Amino acid sequence: MEPRRNLFGLSAQAKALLIEKLSSTASTRSSRVTRRLAPESEDRTGRLDVSELEGFREIRMIREAAEFLGIADPFFRVHDGIASAETTIDGRSYVNFASYNYIGLNGHPDIVAAAKSAIDRYGTSVSASRPVSGERPVHRDLEHALARIHGSEDCVALVGGHSTNVTVIGHLLGRDDVIVHDALIHNSIVQGATLSGARRVPFPHLDHEAADRLLRETRPRGGHALLVIEGHYSMDGDIPDLPAFIAVARRNRAWLMVDEAHAIGVLGPRGFGSADRFGVDPGEIDIIWMGTLSKSLVSCGGYIAGSKELVDYLKLMAPGFVFSVGMAPPAAAAALAALELLEREPERVRRLNDRAALFLRLAREGGLDVGGSIGASIVPIVTGSSIRAGRLAHAMFERGINVQPILYPAVPERAARLRFFLTASHTEEQIRDTIAILLEESRRVASEPSDLAAVARHLGASRLSS
């Protein structure tokens, strides 16, 4: 997502004025570091002064503003036990809407047993990259299972979901190429695109006609074109028209990559993801399927499923695979056991979708803004202001409900929200109670004034006195 530079609803101009006012000395910025004007004040020890880094001052301002507004920091809370429909924080039990444990598999006895048995057999690490001496049978077993559910010829699994996108996109594309992607695409794809050096062209969210036009306009003569979408968008819980994007990719001779991080275990009658939902035969099309193991599959890692040639190429060329350790045996075994459970127990997916649809319907009936969510597992409640989102999350927490606010700059200020992740383990009663509390608290929070001028005054005063 392209963050819009505005803080707590202040326009860019007002924020510029505010920042200017907050600065005790005028400053100029390089792309990464705020330079100091007075050389005599420079730290001559050579130590990195983190406060010089771009963004540091912004973090501090956001923290000070939150403190001024009485909003507790919602990040890095320490959970005890397995986070599912409920969780324990500081000895108190909460109804939990902040886990990716979509189909309730975390802690399942079969998965725990598989992970333990992999440790008994192979230890906790494979101690080397797979090409060197890190290959274990569980890696290929997992990859074959992932290729099976995607209907692909083969698959390669890597140690992290984020790093999979970075290394694969970063290495597949180069300076002569173009990457056309949804404007709300995940950060890992933007990072990979930046690393590749290819031209990066975002298209408006879900708009396949715009993607078509932009591909036509920007496709380089000699180079490649990659079109990237997510199967199920993590911020909004909405989905692209997959058949339309397939047609766009074909028309423009572009590779199509679909990030299924939030689609596996969630979309389609079997929970096999976007192709399952749209009835597309994935074997017939040359799609690059990307996924993570950290959500429905309750492990840690990322993967690419696709043609044999693509997987072969990545296993020999992608730096994040070749120069990085193989997946830890218990992580690979856990993901494999989770996949087998998904295949055996599709009713988990139905239950998840039913619970999410109930949440979505009740929220809509209560007049809340749920954006374009389809109610498969992710439902945003858009407040339109970071202050209101922070206050509402804080109020929900006080009432025993754990939900994360998503604030600027993760989303544009006007799209600030609470993000509810539903799981198959939530009960109907938990959902009905949560919506009742949410309606009550959002009315209360909406009636509280958000005095931005007072926030700015406070930030100015605290900066000048620090």
Ligand SMILES: Cc1ncc(COP(=O)(O)O)c(C=O)c1O
């Ligand atoms: C769409 C998408 N892709 C990739 C990732 C990265 O996956 P991981 O958290 O497993 O590294 C995420 C993480 O939330 C995601 O939402």
